[in-house]
Amino acid sequence: MADEGLVPWRQLALGCAMPEAGSAKRFNTGDWRGRRYPVTDREKCIKCGLCWIVCPDMAYLPDEGAQGFYKWDSYYCKGCGICIAECPKQAIDWREEKEEDKYGPACGS
């Protein structure tokens, strides 16, 4: 598996603790996605926020530019589809995604 150390031993924090809270944010879990991703039809969206609430990976965040709507984050979405299943207005649907388009458009476009 690993044939080399990651960090020189003297640089490890005491007890191998991690002093940088939330360092996992760097990890690109969006890379796990298969060949589809969720897209929201903002015409149908009633701004209920359920997509934000039910995402295990917090791939939706309040859209600062469009009050009440939620913006999808390609960097973290694993493509589980819970948001699609739970949206009360079926406003979210799958769109096929090619490998090369992985870091493609945010929802709404």
Next chain:
Amino acid sequence: MSIAAEALKGFEKITPKSIPLVEPLSRGHRGCQGCGEVLALRMAAKAVGSAMIAVSATGCMEIITSPYPQTAWEVPWIHVAFENTAAVASGVEAGRKALIRKGRWADDGAKVVAFAGDGATADIGMQALSGALERGHDFTYICLDNEAYMNTGIQRSSSTPWGAGTTTSPAGKKSKGQTTWKKNMAAIAAAHNIPYVATASPAFHLDLMNKVKKAITVPGPAYVHIFSPCPTGWRCAPEDSLKTARLVVNTRIFPLYEVIDGRYVLSRDVKKPKPVEDYLKIQRRFRHLGPEDIAVIQKRVDQDWQRLMALVKATNPEASAE
């Protein structure tokens, strides 16, 4: 004895408009696609907020949130071993209590919250849990129940439901999967006479968050048992995660209730339950069960529901006087 009732006077409910924005659990964790347990953990963490010292058991949540150097915890967090979450939490609580009393630490209002799976709670961790509850430490213990030892590859626990297939209770020519009924941890916690016990499901997120918020508000030990769908281990589609979490409640298999100062309070009266088959058929861990097995499950679920109703009636004498 109304410790919880006193503490919950003036309790401010979390409503759809006031769902906390804070995310004590960060993005970038390594939960499976559609993991209902990390969703439940996220919801619970939001309800507690940033003033939390989290104590985790070895298990799915610990593994997916802490592969060095990536930690998904935005709050102070400690993991020691598998079976001792409640004991470690007891120590954190006692340490803080002593330091604050002796004037060596300013009371920052941090809540000690333990997160452990069903294995770490109902099996190997039961002794430590019982001890911590009995000693009355001021902490909240949240059991995230995905009904097996999922982290190590789907082995059975005492929380695995009757008839479920796991790798150590597989269905085969001579077996129908798990041969025992799910251990009732909420009842065991309530038997310790702690002020607050609750069951929750991530399909009812407001109910879940409010129960966690109540748990941290009530002084002394609180226990919250959260049903946590595991598409990987239950072999259902990832997008059905919350569907199972909803059906399990609406079939009465996993009733939602609180035990407040020993009083049973139903959170959701399921008046027209769906048949258990609706829940079982969407998970391949139950695929091997025939109609007669399903009938056995249905009967048991009905009996357990009646028993719960009796407990509600027995512990709310004023209500039954009507």
Next chain:
Amino acid sequence: MARRVGLEVSLACAEAAKLANVDVVAAYPITPQTHIVEHLAELVADGHLDAEFVPVESEHSAMSACLGSSAAGARTFTSSSSQGLALMHEILFIASAMRLPIVMAVANRALSGPLNIWNDHSDIMAERDIGWVQTFAENGQEVLDLTLHAFKVAEDARVCLPMIVNMDGFLLTHVIEPMYMPDQSEVDAYLPAFAPQQRLDIAKPISMGMVGMPEVYTEAKKASLEALLGSYEVVKEHWAGFAKQFGRSYKPIESYRAEDAEVLFVTMGSLGETCMTAIDELREQGVKVGSVRIRLWRPFPVEDFLAAIKGAKGLIVIDRALSPGVPTGPVATELMSLLYAKGLKVPVHNFVAGLGGRDVTRADFKKMLDKAREAFAAGGEMTCEMVGVKE
């Protein structure tokens, strides 16, 4: 001003924890440690010690609670023996890996089976590799002194490791001995309040106890190892400080009449005092024998040991535990390996004595000496024998 008292050694250990103003004691009773925790409970109940006394439901939970408490920044103490120590086993490794400066008094008692509540060193020999700093006390004063010293070493920013003070069960814990009890101001001058290097703090959130992937585990172990090896200097430094403050000196290896000795006994724990009495009697008969007593067990003080045995023509190593399947007992095996590593061909004769509370008398020492001298004279293979086995 220190006062001279006659006190049961267990109580002296508890008094030391009280003088150290511990914040949390999480402990489970087990013979022969019980008087230590009972006395601490009493001290807390009477308001003499302001601490959280957590009566946990097992030793595994005791050590687990200690980790939580120490991680929260509290000065933490516990105690155990034998089966209880064994029950904590998995957590002990984690305590040192997480660099939490817990202090534990171990009242050495035989490990089952068969069940045996009396003294030997099998419990602590099973914990050689836990990565804790470890010392051995030989009498009541040492129990008190080494317990105070343990907090100072464990919590030192250069060490940050948990520490064990070993004391023989019953032979020390349950005897009343005269000792000097320091007063609070003396102890406060020696031992300041615990200032943790890191702690669970919502103002500075850290994650403790992450998954140590293969890419990091080796380095994490190296870091703990270096901390343990580095604690040697700190142990000595704080013994020097102890001598300055309290007037009693301690060394990693203590010698008794060893300068011109031809043969040296090597002991650990209270047996060393019986040995010294036997040596005095033997010396009167003109036998050139002395002893070397191991006080610092981990990290093992190699140079101190080699200096102490210089000139000896034979070592008689008394083990208080077996290492089944290995030709010699645990202590002898370690000593022989370090002698070999240094290219020193000092003959060693090994005895395993005093298992499960079997008495080891001055007469036994004389018998062991005779047997060893025969073996040394004959040359040949270095062996180990169990003392006093009824055939």
